[in-house]
Amino acid sequence: MAVRKRSHAGIYQPQIGEVVKDRANRGGEGVYMETRGGLVYLRPRQGGIEWTTLPSEIEQTGTTPELVPVYGPDRPRRTEKGLTS
Template identity: 55%
Template sequence: MSTHPHANPPHRPHLGELVHDHRTGRDGVYMGTQGGQLYLRPPGGGIEWTARPEHIRAVAGDGPQAHAQAG
């Protein structure tokens, strides 16, 4: 049996959750998943981009106040 140091499962965000895409270095609001890709949009609105689940982590302090402050 082998162990992998990065064995934690990817973060599974809920709709509207603010997440961080460590591949691009951007924070985005989770809009949905299609074909294994997560669709993110800038907190203040704008063009969506896609991210792989393993590149996403939750943003500390996410919630209604975090979205209001980000926008």
């Protein structure tokens, strides 16, 4: 079992797939996908369009993490000649 951590600055660092609260989104819940470029990427539990928020705006939803399966991105790859699959 992975341990949830708080950094020295008090910013919560969830596990990939963990359901978290987004205080900037009226306390809405989302599934943590990744942190990139200083932004946290969340998506709805049932899937859908991701949104971003600041790392300081997310928090735990409870004492035990709720995890949702997260699959790797299925994005087309670009080459010099165009798109490939």
